[in-house]
Amino acid sequence: MADHDILTVAEMTAADRAAIEAGTPGAVLMARAGQAVAAAIQARWTARDTVVLCGPGNNGGDGFVVARLLAAAGWPVRVALLGDRGQLKGDAALAAAEWDGPVEALVPRSIGDAKLVVDAVFGAGLSKRLDSIVAETLRLAETSGAVVVAIDLPSGLSGDLGGPLGYAPKADLTVTFHRKKPAHVIEPGRGLCGEVVVGDIGLAPVPTSLVENHPDNWAAKMPWPDAASHKHARGRLIVISGEMWSTGAARLAARAGLRIGAGLVTLLSPPDALGVNAAHSEAVMLRPFDTDLELETAAGHADAAIIGPAAGVNEATVANLFALARTGAALVVDADALTAFRDDPAELFSVLDRDDVLTPHVGEFERIFPGLLKSAPERISAARQAAAKAHAVVLIKGPDTVIAAADGRCAVNTNGSAWLATAGSGDVLAGFIGGLIAQGMDSFEATCAAVWIHARAAELHGPGLISEDLPGLAPQVLRELIAWPG
Known part of the structure; x- marks a missing residue:
């Protein structure tokens, strides 16, 4: 059944593109993704000091949506961004514009006393190792005792290869969208993802011959x-x-x-x-x-x-x-x-x-x-x-x-x-x-x-x-x- 399909990064990208070409704006898909993450977090934990670590692409845009929704629900939220807010483009720039709180630089001290860290730095399409600042920040988040929630995948984990490209943090919860990817089901990626939740963002099924056994x-x-x-x-x-x-x-x-x-x-x-x-x-x-x-x-x-x-x-x-x-x-x-x-x-x-x-x-x-x-x-x-x-x-x-x-x-x-x-x-x-x-x-x-x-x-x-x-x-x-x- 389609619900148990596993999609490669390219297949997932094609599903996104097909939805946009069929008339669903990318910003709407991003809003749905952020809503799925925020809902999964609120279903599992009470409000607590939270920092959302945002990357320079669409994964970071999802993070801005999550930050806005949690803040609206009364959560104390900070946002730390990798790069310059003015350099964000497309849907990520639109999502960032709707965040009316401060944005600090993504560095290790961004973790501070946070009790929950949202990893929205990079998603499944990453093809190179994390730079030292990002890796050090995520390593601190992993070892700080805070709950770590990854959007799509823990940053640094290859969506197709199922393993870290260098370092990737271990998440307590990973929220992905539409379908799982290989990294969600094969080791060591599966172990780094923690609990995996698949959010429905309204994409059509994609033909595939790879499934999760069920x-x-x-x-x-x-x-x-x-x-x-x-x-x-x-x-x-x-x-x-x-x-x-x-x-x-x-x-x-x-x-x-x-x-x-x-x-x-x-x-x-x-x-x-x-x-x-x-x-x-x-x-x-x-x-x-x-x-x-x-x-x-x-x-x-x-x-x-x-x-x-x-x-x-x-x-x-x-x-x-x-x-x-x-x-x-x-x-x-x-x-x-x-x-x-x-x-x-x-x-x-x-x-x-x-x-x-x-x-x-x-x-x-x-x-x-x-x-x-x-x-x-x-x-x-x-x-x-x-x-x-x-x-x-x-x-x-x-x-x-x-x-x-x-x-x-x-x-x-x-x-x-x-x-x-x-x-x-x-x-x-x-x-x-x-x-x-x-x-x-x-x-x-x-x-x-x-x-x-x-x-x-x-x-x-x-x-x-x-x-x-x-x-x-x-x-x-x-x-x-x-x-x-x-």
Whole structure:
């Protein structure tokens, strides 16, 4: 849905320009932006000594509007401007003319005893480091104990790259307009923005293939059963077990696939691991295989297959993946099955298609896409380039997990939970992805849904979470989603 679209700086500029060309004056858009910021501030804090730090462009113009509105509401407000008030142009000059209070120079002493600082110096379009006076002033604001509110983005943060160009302050609240930008959702920018509020200033939607991962985008596509459903109709998922001493990861994935709704989940196990797996499996079925050819036969009717959790970094895993690829099942390639191809990633890519999913963390991503994270401008571009190269869905795990499809669709997950930093949580995520794909969900949407469900489950549990808890929390999240509006 459009409300969850993420726009680049250029796309946002185009949206502004289109509104102006359609007859909405820029000064009106600036007034709406300032009203959104002032309203967000007043909704969260009581009146207190405030200084608004204004830059020489439109971001500064927004700041003058905020200062005027807060002062009219009885707040004690000062304005500090970078540059000469007489040099302001266009809409910013009009906004400054409506401020009837004094304007001081923007220097570190401008912070004074302020309890709230509005950073309206520079917005998302900044392309160079802050000069020393601005950086020192904002650093003092950040460390003074005052509340920091950023307009659009904390100054010094690149809207597209998602990181500071040098220094950028950490805000308590960032108010942006129309849609979020990459810096609002990817780290380290996301962490510097604090709470993010998106103000509606009356712009029209802009076509984009980048979204914030949210149930509004895929909840209507969830594969719910109906009265005629039976276990085979609900999807057949297989998971490849590791050797006898490395079986737990595959069982976690299998259990997760079953909990997320797959009708029939089978753990395909090397013969020496059958006893261990049988002792710990109930609803998950168990079947042996000894060679890659036996695996191909055993997996012949599967809708989706998960390979990698504790599978072993060896030639057997490579051969097993090729066997699964020959079945036509959608593949979820995780963990060891990724690392097994580190010497020849192209060999892996040669057997993948758009229905397959690669689930690397950053280290695994570097092994199969060497140098890409460093050469790409940011994680979104890296994920998209990787998906195009692999001809498959690729997710890069992290606090800002990015999911990209080979056709250019991309989503950034923002409900990540620190409680997921525990062994085995990635195996559960692979199971959630495989289980949804087995039920017929589009692989990109299934991956987006699984990532969100995974994080939501962790949030519901909180402290003390271990990976074994996650599959059992899935039903509670699914109950939320089955009643999702729309």
